[in-house]
Amino acid sequence: MGSSSSNMNHIPDAEELMQETGFSSAHLLRLYERFEFLDREKRGELSPDDFEAVGRLALNPIGGRIIGAFFSQGQETVDFASFVRILAHFRPADTNRRDGAPQDPANSQTRKLKFAFQLYDQDGDGMISRVELLQVLRAMMGIQVTEEQLQSIAERAIQEADLDRDDAISFDEFKKSLEKVNIDHKMSIRFLR
Amino acid sequence: MELFFNPFDNLICILLGISFTVWFTLLLVFIIVPAIFGVSFGIRRLYMKTLLKIFEWATLRIERGAKENNHPLVKPYSNAIIAKEPTSLEEEIKEIRRSGSNRDLDSASEFEMSDIFYFARRGVESIMDDEVTKRFSAEELESWNLMTRSNNNFHYISLRLTVLWGLGLLIRYGFLLPLRMKNFLSEKVHLMCYRICVRALTAIITYHDSENKPKNGGICVANHTSPIDVIILASDGCYAMVGQIHGGLMGVIQRSMVKACPHVWFERSEVKDRHLVAKRLSDHVEDKSKLPILIFPEGTCINNTSVMMFKKGSFEIGASVYPVAIKYDPRFGDAFWNSSKFGMVNYLLRMMSSWAIVCSVWYLPPMSREEGEDAAQFANRVKAAIARQGGLVDLLWDGGLKRGKVKDTFKEEQQKLYSKMLVGTQEDRSRS
Numbered sequence: 001m002g003s004s005s006s007n008m009n010h011i012p013d014a015e016e017l018m019q020e021t022g023f024s025s026a027h028l029l030r031l032y033e034r035f036e037f038l039d040r041e042k043r044g045e046l047s048p049d050d051f052e053a054v055g056r057l058a059l060n061p062i063g064g065r066i067i068g069a070f071f072s073q074g075q076e077t078v079d080f081a082s083f084v085r086i087l088a089h090f091r092p093a094d095t096n097r098r099d100g101a102p103q104d105p106a107n108s109q110t111r112k113l114k115f116a117f118q119l120y121d122q123d124g125d126g127m128i129s130r131v132e133l134l135q136v137l138r139a140m141m142g143i144q145v146t147e148e149q150l151q152s153i154a155e156r157a158i159q160e161a162d163l164d165r166d167d168a169i170s171f172d173e174f175k176k177s178l179e180k181v182n183i184d185h186k187m188s189i190r191f192l193r
Numbered sequence: 194m195e196l197f198f199n200p201f202d203n204l205i206c207i208l209l210g211i212s213f214t215v216w217f218t219l220l221l222v223f224i225i226v227p228a229i230f231g232v233s234f235g236i237r238r239l240y241m242k243t244l245l246k247i248f249e250w251a252t253l254r255i256e257r258g259a260k261e262n263n264h265p266l267v268k269p270y271s272n273a274i275i276a277k278e279p280t281s282l283e284e285e286i287k288e289i290r291r292s293g294s295n296r297d298l299d300s301a302s303e304f305e306m307s308d309i310f311y312f313a314r315r316g317v318e319s320i321m322d323d324e325v326t327k328r329f330s331a332e333e334l335e336s337w338n339l340m341t342r343s344n345n346n347f348h349y350i351s352l353r354l355t356v357l358w359g360l361g362l363l364i365r366y367g368f369l370l371p372l373r374m375k376n377f378l379s380e381k382v383h384l385m386c387y388r389i390c391v392r393a394l395t396a397i398i399t400y401h402d403s404e405n406k407p408k409n410g411g412i413c414v415a416n417h418t419s420p421i422d423v424i425i426l427a428s429d430g431c432y433a434m435v436g437q438i439h440g441g442l443m444g445v446i447q448r449s450m451v452k453a454c455p456h457v458w459f460e461r462s463e464v465k466d467r468h469l470v471a472k473r474l475s476d477h478v479e480d481k482s483k484l485p486i487l488i489f490p491e492g493t494c495i496n497n498t499s500v501m502m503f504k505k506g507s508f509e510i511g512a513s514v515y516p517v518a519i520k521y522d523p524r525f526g527d528a529f530w531n532s533s534k535f536g537m538v539n540y541l542l543r544m545m546s547s548w549a550i551v552c553s554v555w556y557l558p559p560m561s562r563e564e565g566e567d568a569a570q571f572a573n574r575v576k577a578a579i580a581r582q583g584g585l586v587d588l589l590w591d592g593g594l595k596r597g598k599v600k601d602t603f604k605e606e607q608q609k610l611y612s613k614m615l616v617g618t619q620e621d622r623s624r625s
Contacts, residue, residue, distance in 0.1 A: 034321060056319030061607050062309070066316035090317050116309055137304065140312065141615070142608030149616050153304045161306060169306075178307050186310045189275050189318055 017081060021088035021106055027191050031087065035080050045077040046070075061140045065119050072118065089115045092188040110175075112187040117174050127168040130154060275322050282610045285311050304615055312607075398425055398552055405556035407432070407485040407515035410478050415517040416579055417489035419540075422519055425554060432487040433477065478512040485515065490572065508575070509568040513559045516575050518583035522551040555582045 008014045008025060011032050018028055036042075038050045051057060051067040060066065070078050070086050088106035104111065120128045120136055133154045141150070161169045161177040169177075286308055406429070407413040413432060415422060426432060477486060490508075508514065557578055562571045 031321070038320075051320065054319055057316055059607055060312055060316040060319070061611070062312045063316055066313060066320070087317065087321065090314070116313055119309055119313055120306075136309065140308070140608065141612040142605060144609055144612035145616050153615065157304055157306060174306065181307050181310075183310075186307070187314060189314065189321065191275055 011080065013081060017084055021084055022091055022094065023084065023088065028084070030191070031084055032080060035083055043077075045079045046083065047077050061142065062119060062136070065122070065136075065139070068122070069115065069118060072124075086115075090187060090189040092190055093184045107188070109183050112183050113175055113178065114171070116187065117171055120169075120174075127166075127170050128174065129168045130158060133157060133169075275318060282311065282607065282614070286611075286614065308611075398429075398554060400429055401553065401555045402558075403429075403556060405515065405558050407517075407556075407559075409485055411485045411513050411515050411559065412474075412478060412510065413485050413487045413515045413517055414490055414575060414579075415487070415519055416583065417491050418519065418521060421550060422489070423487070425519065425552060426487060426517065429554070432485055475510045475512075478510060490576075508562065508572045511562065513561045514571075514575055515559045516557040516579050516582075518555040518557065518579045520553050520555075520583040522553075553583075557582055 008029065011017070011028065014025070014028060017023070018025060021028075023031065035046070038054070039046055040050060040053070048067055048071065051070070052063075057063045057066065070083065075082075085106060089111055091107040093107055093109070094105070117128070118124070120132055122132060122135070134150060137150050137153055158167065158169065161173050163173050163176070164170075286305075413426070415426065474486060560571075560575055560578070562568070566574070
């Protein structure tokens with residue numbers, strides 16, 4: 001394995017992070033090893049380049065947007081705490097309320113939806129405009145579809161979801177259109193052991 | 194008082210003298226002479242069996258000790274951190290939609306806002322853990338082989354275990370290592386030299402299907418895990434090597450090898466000039482008196498759990514290819530060399546102080562490029578054969594990924610899959 005650190009002492013603020021994100025110490029450790037692995041130049045923080053080196057991510061049509069989600073506040077690098085906070089969105093929901101767990105945990109349904117919403121809403125104005133929708137569709141389908149097809153798909157999607165007819169989809173409308181989807185199941189990543 | 198010491202001294206001297214002589218004779222008889230004649234005693238296999246038994250006992254001991262002390266056993270970064278669903282893009286998206294709507298969506302031809310969940314999740318999954326990077330971390334072992342390197346759980350569990358570990362350390366560094374150092378540096382006739390190395394590393398190699406051994410004028414192609422691959426193959430036959438010139442110790446070794454047989458060494462910059470390389474290689478194979486060329490087409494060391502994409506250069510030359518599969522048994526020592534992490538000397542030290550190197554070599558029947566097959570397809574065919582034989586996973590990934598990024602063309606695959614779902618292909622549309 002070649003990992004140099006194998007205990008919690010190397011992780012800054014481990015206790016707080018565990019409280020905040022709900023990861024167990026074993027999971028946090030694994031994520032820290034992963035973080036160290038991605039951090040090729042051993043700077044203690046990740047830059048977009050480090051993410052881009054992940055092969056499978058480059059395969060992903062919205063890979064760039066996902067990377068963007070880690071740097072959403074306009075920072076240029078992300079440290080371990082921020083890394084873990086974002087990943088916490090994908091934790092499966094807790095079956096029973098833990099004591100001391102934050103009121104609005106990172107992996108709540110709403111926060112998961114918010115994460116997905118932000119993938120669409122790149123300018124962060126709280127609305128998915130027609131243009132933004134078209135951009136996502138274009139990213140997901142590449143050159144395989146024509147402009148007209150793209151337009152018609154976007155048109156249909158907005159008509160379905162946009163309830164107040166302002167030609168954009170707000171977060172509440174987004175939430176409403178997905179109310180029957182099993183969000184926890186589809187936006188969660190299970191750890192082994 | 195003096196009288197008392199004298200005989201004692203003498204005795205010690207005599208004892209020492211005898212033990213040295215005995216040791217030397219043993220060395221000679223059991224290592225060098227058989228090496229010359231290619232004969233083998235069953236000693237190494239016995240050694241292997243004994244070691245295995247000891248390892249099992251040690252692992253059980255650790256696990257028991259951990260339970261008693263309530264230490265959480267940190268299971269190593271082994272096969273995966275997260276559970277990946279093996280469903281395809283289409284299946285998953287349909288499933289997401291089905292749960293989100295009452296409509297009958299077998300046609301699945303309409304975009305839904307929830308489609309993005311699939312891509313988002315896959316993307317974050319790959320950030321947490323992905324296939325390629327797994328390939329490059331040294332394979333973890335479930336049972337501990339008494340070397341701290343391969344296990345992070347070593348705490349002071351019991352006196353007996355510590356003693357055993359200490360003893361193991363003593364034996365490895367005090368006995369096996371100097372023995373091997375000496376043997377490793379000797380320079381003799383080509384085959385004998387390699388055979389000594391093989392014995393020195395306590396390498397237990399099983400050769401399968403030797404009737405398929407590469408012949409002159411052919412190209413031998415094998416999967417690559419460590420520089421020891423070379424020693425292993427070369428101790429069973431003469432090859433001309435092709436490779437990149439390394440600096441340092443490796444370079445010295447390479448230069449001395451050239452004196453024994455005609456090899457083909459390249460500068461890394463020359464390697465980029467594919468035509469030059471191809472020309473030199475084809476010149477060599479055409480001369481039927483020259484030894485078969487040994488090539489490792491993956492281009493880098495892989496950790497011996499899978500076979501990566503072969504670079505097609507060696508397959509363009511047109512000679513017949515003799516594939517060879519090499520598989521190491523990881524229980525005795527991890528042969529994988531991560532060249533971006535460890536230097537050569539460090540690696541050699543580790544290798545020589547491992548318990549043993551146990552591996553199997555399969556010689557596969559020769560293959561040639563067929564009609565209508567291009568070099569890349571031929572390369573893939575050979576790769577699949579090697580992977581199948583060695584029980585390794587056949588991956589499409591480029592070995593160069595260990596260092597660089599992935600090309601943009603790969604995104605197209607996913608895009609194609611997704612758009613096909615929504616709008617169908619060109620042919621579908623023109624027909625309807």
